[in-house]
Amino acid sequence: MLKLYFAPGTCALASHIALAEAGADYTTVKLDFKSNQQNSPEYLKINPKGRVPTLVTDRGVLTETPAMLAYIAQTYPQAKLAPLDDAFEFAKVQAFNSYLCSTVHVNHAHKMRGARWATEESTFADMKRMIPKTMGACFGLIERDMLAGPWVMGESYTIADPYLYTLTTWLDGDGVDIATLPKVKAHRERMEQRSAVQKVLAEQKA
Amino acid sequence: MLKLYFAPGTCALASHIALAEAGADYTTVKLDFKSNQQNSPEYLKINPKGRVPTLVTDRGVLTETPAMLAYIAQTYPQAKLAPLDDAFEFAKVQAFNSYLCSTVHVNHAHKMRGARWATEESTFADMKRMIPKTMGACFGLIERDMLAGPWVMGESYTIADPYLYTLTTWLDGDGVDIATLPKVKAHRERMEQRSAVQKVLAEQKA
Numbered sequence A, B: 001m002l003k004l005y006f007a008p009g010t011c012a013l014a015s016h017i018a019l020a021e022a023g024a025d026y027t028t029v030k031l032d033f034k035s036n037q038q039n040s041p042e043y044l045k046i047n048p049k050g051r052v053p054t055l056v057t058d059r060g061v062l063t064e065t066p067a068m069l070a071y072i073a074q075t076y077p078q079a080k081l082a083p084l085d086d087a088f089e090f091a092k093v094q095a096f097n098s099y100l101c102s103t104v105h106v107n108h109a110h111k112m113r114g115a116r117w118a119t120e121e122s123t124f125a126d127m128k129r130m131i132p133k134t135m136g137a138c139f140g141l142i143e144r145d146m147l148a149g150p151w152v153m154g155e156s157y158t159i160a161d162p163y164l165y166t167l168t169t170w171l172d173g174d175g176v177d178i179a180t181l182p183k184v185k186a187h188r189e190r191m192e193q194r195s196a197v198q199k200v201l202a203e204q205k206a
Helices: A012-022 A041-046 A065-075 A087-112 A121-146 A160-168 A182-192 A195-205 B012-022 B041-046 B065-075 B087-112 B121-146 B160-168 B182-192 B195-205
Strands: A002-006 A026-030 A054-057 A060-063 B002-006 B026-030 B054-057 B060-063
Touching: A002 A012, A012 A065, A012 A160, A012 A195, A060 A065, A060 B087, A065 A087, A065 A160, A065 B087, A087 A121, A087 A160, A087 B060, A087 B065, A087 B087, A121 A182, A121 B121, A160 A182, A182 A195, B002 B012, B012 B065, B012 B160, B012 B195, B060 B065, B065 B087, B065 B160, B087 B121, B087 B160, B121 B182, B160 B182, B182 B195
Parallel strands: A002 A026, B002 B026
Antiparallel strands: A002 A054, A054 A060, B002 B054, B054 B060
């Protein structure tokens, strides 16, 4: 039995959807970010980074979305969530996920998490003003060069799809009009028609 | 034949070392960041992100260090650069690399690349003041919880090792005294005794 620690509205949604798509046997634990539960002594014993997601397996704890997504794909090969027998195609999936993690998510984090990198109120305001531009540029690149369609990698649904979907749910709040990104918009709509996605969205609201 | 685009002093060093450790047949192309060659029209055709590293394979282009490192490990299995037959252990390697990519490297980037996230000179100064603290905190966590020793994952040398080594070469410039991190310091020294590392450092200087 796998246990996923998540908070609503975070990137943990990607791994949560992947678990559902894989047909994994899992439970979830919802953390309350408003009361800073991710930095409680109990949680820091599980994940000393004080972040979500965390996946507790019977062999130990895993963190970091791209690593967890690849783990889920490799552990449930029958779900065909990644091209596991082709190192080049697998690397393309991983490169997409790494870009979301280290560039797109990081840009987004400058809206609310500026204290990770600076201390002044004027800095936080400066960072916030850039969000529509940086997130717009990232999603412009995804629209133009990276999203093959109908799924990220083309005809095959992979672990790149729930991760992209998760970050697209942030676009409204980040001041990027998804109507200017027709392929991204169609991808989000296609994702929301999947039963695993509907199931997970309901679980996160519960 | 693989072709690696790199610039000295960047995270491309990790993939460069991994190629040498794998015994891969590769060539390199050095980009001049001072003349902004990474944003030249010729290079943007190869990698529209305008970053390094880029790995050109006979099947197409790969980017993003964690994806490239896993690709090298999977393509040269005889080099045993990752626990390829154990999804959990592979995920541990990937989680380490993802943390370096999306947290440690990103913190470092706030010293010289603040214009990615803001526009004001006062912001850049604020960001620069935080570098010793953020990089010190990351490497404190690595020292305490993540570096098993003698290599990152323990007895086995993996693709996590050249990546950690690459980021440790930034510590002096980031105002973190490596003498306060004995395990990290010993790891750096151990890396510099490897013939593949010595070969690559000479290639990057040439």
